[in-house]
Amino acid sequence: MSKPLEVPTMDMENKEVLRRIEIGGDMLLNMGPQHPSTHGVINFLVQTDGEVMKRAIPEVGYLHRSIEKIGERCTYNGFMPYTDRVDYIAAMFANQGWAMAVERLLGLQVPRRAEFCRVIACELNRISSHLISVGTMAMDIGAVTPFPYALREREFINDLLEELCGARLTYNYLRIGGVAFDLPSGYEDKVSTFLDHFEKILDEFNRLITYNEIFIKRLAHLAPIPAQMAIDYCLVGPNLRASGMSFDVRKALPYSVYPDFEFDVPVGKGEVGTPGDAWDRFWCRVEEMRQSCRILRQALAQLPKDTAIMGKVPRKIKIPEGTEAYSRIESARGDMQYYVVAGPGENAHRVKIRTGSFTAMGIIDALSRGLMIADLVALIASLDVVAPEIDR
Amino acid sequence: MTFEEIQQRLAAKFGERIGALAPANKDPFLVVPAADVVEICRFAKEDEALAFDCLMNLSSVDWPKKNQIEVVYHLWSYRRRHSFVLKVQLDRAKPEVPSVESIWKSADWLEREQYDLMGVTFTGHPDLRRIMMPDDWVGNPLRKDYAEQPQWHNITTTRDNSLEGYVRLDELTKKAAEAAAAAKKELPQ
DSSP, X not given: OOOOOOOOXXXXXXXXXXXXXXXXXXXXXXXXXXXXXXXXXOEEEEEXXXXXXXXXXXXXXXXXXXHHHXXXXXXXXXXXXXXXXXXXXXXXXXXXXXXXXXXXXXXXXXXXXXXXXXXXXXXXXXXXXXXXXXXXHHHHTTOOTHHHHHHHHHHHHHHHXXXXXXXXXXXXXXXXXXXXXXXXXXXXHHHHHHHHHHHHXXXXXXXXXXXXXXXXXXXXXXXXXXXXXXXXXXXXXXXXXXXXXXXXXXXXXXXXXXXXXXXXXXXXXXXXXXXXXHHHHHHHHHHHHHHHHHHHHHHXXXXXXXXXXXXXXXXXOOOOTTOEEEEEEEETTEEEEEEEEEOSSSBEEEEEXXXXXXXXXXXXXXXXXXXXXHHHHHHHHHHTOXXXXXXX | OOHHHHHXXXXXXXXXXXXXXXXXXXSOOEEOOGGGHHHHHHHHHHOTTTOOOXXXXXXXXXXXXXXXXXEEEEEEETTTTEEEEEEEEEESSSOEEEOXXXXXXXXXXXXXXXXXXXXXXXXXXXXXXXSSSOTTOOSOTTSTTOOOOSEETTEESSOOOTTTTOOOHHHHXXXXXXXXXXXXXXXXX
C-alpha cells in the first residue's frame, strides 16, 4: 500500500517568472491552468490594473509527457502510437510526419495507393480539427450555437475515420512505409456522400457565424499580426497565411501525392478589418475546410486500383548511427517538423518535434500588451493552440 | 540556392571560420564555431541572396561518446524558399553558446526549451528560465545520463506496482489443475 500523500508545497514567492517582472501596484491574475477557454492545461499570468492587460505571460509545461524522450527509447515502429498523443485533435498528421522522417532515413518508397489513403485520412482529419477550432473559437467569445453545429459534423468524420482505422481520436493508422489498413469497401461513396452534405453545411456555417455582423465586430481589427512579425516569431499554417503570407507546405515543398491535386491556398486579406486579425485567422480555417473537400474529391476520383498498401520495410529497422533526416508536413496547425537522428540500435538517438502551437504561444506575450482580458481569450482561440502539442 | 551554394556564399564572407559541408548523410549540415554563431546568423538573415528570415527549428543532440552537445539550427527563407542547417558543437560539461534571440524572435522559446531539457546555456538570452519543467527541477531530462529524482515537493515520481500481490489467472488454473490431479491420485483405486 502506498503512503498517504503529504500536501505538496511550492515556493510561490521565489517563482522564477515573478522575479523577472515588475508588478508594482498592479494585480497579478492566474488565468488557468484549469480554465475552460485556454484550450487545455495552460496558465497565463496576467498583469493588469483593470480591464486592460499590461502583459500576459504564458506558463506551459503542464502537459509535458517527454514524448521526445520516449521516442529515443522506442523502436521506430513502436513510436507511432505515441506520435498520436503529440496532437490528439489532429493525430493523423503527427503520424505522417514521423512516418515520412523514418522513410527518408530508410530511403523508402511508399506505394501510390497508400499515399492516397494517407491523403484521404489526413484531409478528413484536417476538416475535423478545423471544425473544433472554429467551433470553440465562436464559443469562447460567446456564440454557443455554432459549437454543436461544428461538433455534429465532426461526428460524421469521426465515424468515417473509425471505419477506416478503428479509432476515433488517436488513430495510429499510418505505418512506416505505408498504412495499416486499406479503405473498406464502399468507403469512397460514404466519403463523397459526406462531402455533398458538408459543403452545404459550410455555406450554412458561413451564414450562421463567419459573416455574422456581431461576430465580425467582435473580431475584426483584433490583435492583427503583420506578416513580418509572423515570420519572425515563426508562426505557421493558417496563422501565417491569415497574415497575408501565401505559404503552404503542400504547395511550396510538395510531398506525398499533393502535386496531383488542384487546390487554392486561402490567404487573409483583411476583408472586414486589418490583414492578419483574429477574423482572418478564423476565415482562413473555414476556407481551408472547403479546399480540403476539393482535395478529397480529387483523391477519391483518382484513387489507384492496385492493392499494395505497404512498401518494402525491413523487419528490423536499423539505420547507421548519426544519420539524420528532417521532415516537414502541413498539419492542421501548420508546418509540423520532425528532426530525427538515428541511434546505434533499432531506435532513434534524438527525436525533435517542432509544432505549430509551440511557436504560436511564444507570440502571445508580445501581442497581449494593451489588449483587453476578454480579447486574450479570443486571441488564444484564434491562434488555435492545443496544449499537448505545445508541451509534447 | 542549394546547400553548396549557400555554403560557398558563407565561406566567401567568413573564410577560414567556415568548414566544409559535412558528408551528406541524407541532410547535409555545416559546423560553425560557437563564438561566431551570432555573426554568421545575422549575415545569413541580412544578406540579400541568403535572406534567412525564419529560424524554423532549434534543437540539440547529446553525444556522450564524443563528449559533445550539438546545437542544431534549421534556417528557412520564405523569400528565397530555401533552407540550411547550422551546427555548433559544445563541450558537454559546460555547454554555452551565444543566443540568437536578437536575430529571430522565435529563438526565445526554442532556446528556453533546449536550456530546460538539454541544459544548454544561451548567453545573452533576455529571459532564460525553464519552460516545461518546474523552476526547481533537478537535471535535464533529454541528457542521455539523466536520472529522475525520486520525488519532487513530496510528490513521488514513481508509482507502486498495482499488480503486486495479484496472481496471474493461468497460474491459478495451473495450481487448481495440479491440486485436482493430486486429489485424484490419493483416491483409493
